[in-house]
Amino acid sequence: MTLLTEFMTAENFAAAVRKLAEPICRRFDLPDVYQLGLVVPNAVAADEAMVRHWGLDPAFMLDGEVPRWIENGKELRVSARFGFTYHQGYELELIEPHQGADFYARDLNPDGEMFLHHFGLRVQDLDLQTARLTSQGVPLLVRGRSGSGPLTGDFDNLN
Numbered sequence: 001m002t003l004l005t006e007f008m009t010a011e012n013f014a015a016a017v018r019k020l021a022e023p024i025c026r027r028f029d030l031p032d033v034y035q036l037g038l039v040v041p042n043a044v045a046a047d048e049a050m051v052r053h054w055g056l057d058p059a060f061m062l063d064g065e066v067p068r069w070i071e072n073g074k075e076l077r078v079s080a081r082f083g084f085t086y087h088q089g090y091e092l093e094l095i096e097p098h099q100g101a102d103f104y105a106r107d108l109n110p111d112g113e114m115f116l117h118h119f120g121l122r123v124q125d126l127d128l129q130t131a132r133l134t135s136q137g138v139p140l141l142v143r144g145r146s147g148s149g150p151l152t153g154d155f156d157n158l159n
Contacts, residue, residue, distance in 0.1 A: 004038055004092075004114040008054050013088045021119050028133060035091040035120025039104045041112050043083040043096035049114075050085065050092070059083030059094055067152070068145035069100070076100050082146065091120065103142050103157070118157060130156045 002020065010016035021033040040046040047059040062082045069078040078101045083094035095117065097104035109115050123129040134140050142157040 001109070002116040003109075004036070004050075004116065007036070007116075008087075014090070017090060020116075024119070025121070028136070028138070030129075031121050031123060033090070033119040034122055035093055036116055037093045037095060037118040037120060038114045039095050039097065039107050039109075039117040040114050041096065041108055043081045043094040046094050046096075046114055047083050047085070054087070056085050056087055056092070059085040059092075062146075062148055062151070064148075065099075066101075066144055066146050068143075068154075070143040071103055071141065078144075080104065093120065120155075126154055126156060130158065133158055 007013055007016045017033060017036065024030070025032065038046070043059070043061065047061070050056045051058055060083065062084075064079060066078045066080060069076050077099065079098040080101045081094075081096040081098065083096075085092050085094075094114075095101075095104050097108070104117065107115075107117055130140060130143075138158045140156055141159050143155075144157075145152060145154050147153055
């Protein structure tokens with residue numbers, strides 16, 4: 001488990017992110033990471049802590065039901081609170097799981113600390129990349145769509 005504090009207190013934040021992400025991206029021929037997904041018990045409190053401790057801008061918060069969520073091939077109703085802010089060129093996504101969001105809730109840090117749940121990558125053809133990775137034995141855990149209006153995007157979580 002990699003805590004956000006480990007990245008934030010590193011001499012070079014971007015280098016610390018790259019050090020962890022590059023071997024994965026290189027192994028699977030993936031683009032550079034643009035996002036760190038952070039599962040937190042309380043997105044508002046986590047955001048306030050990031051503003052207070054590290055001087056980040058306050059996060060943009062979205063709260064509600066996820067429009068599409070397919071976990072292990074089963075469609076589920078899921079709700080969560082998401083917060084988005086940026087640090088040194090990386091998007092930090094705060095994820096506070098609510099109803100049905102067991103994929104995230106099971107990974108909450110028992111001490112309430114913010115930790116890295118996943119890296120976000122932008123790809124041109126999500127279906128093509130997902131098919132390529134699953135054909136290499138990487139399991140698809142969740143397929144979904146989140147956001148609101150023009151901020152809506154499709155995503156897949158592979159392990």
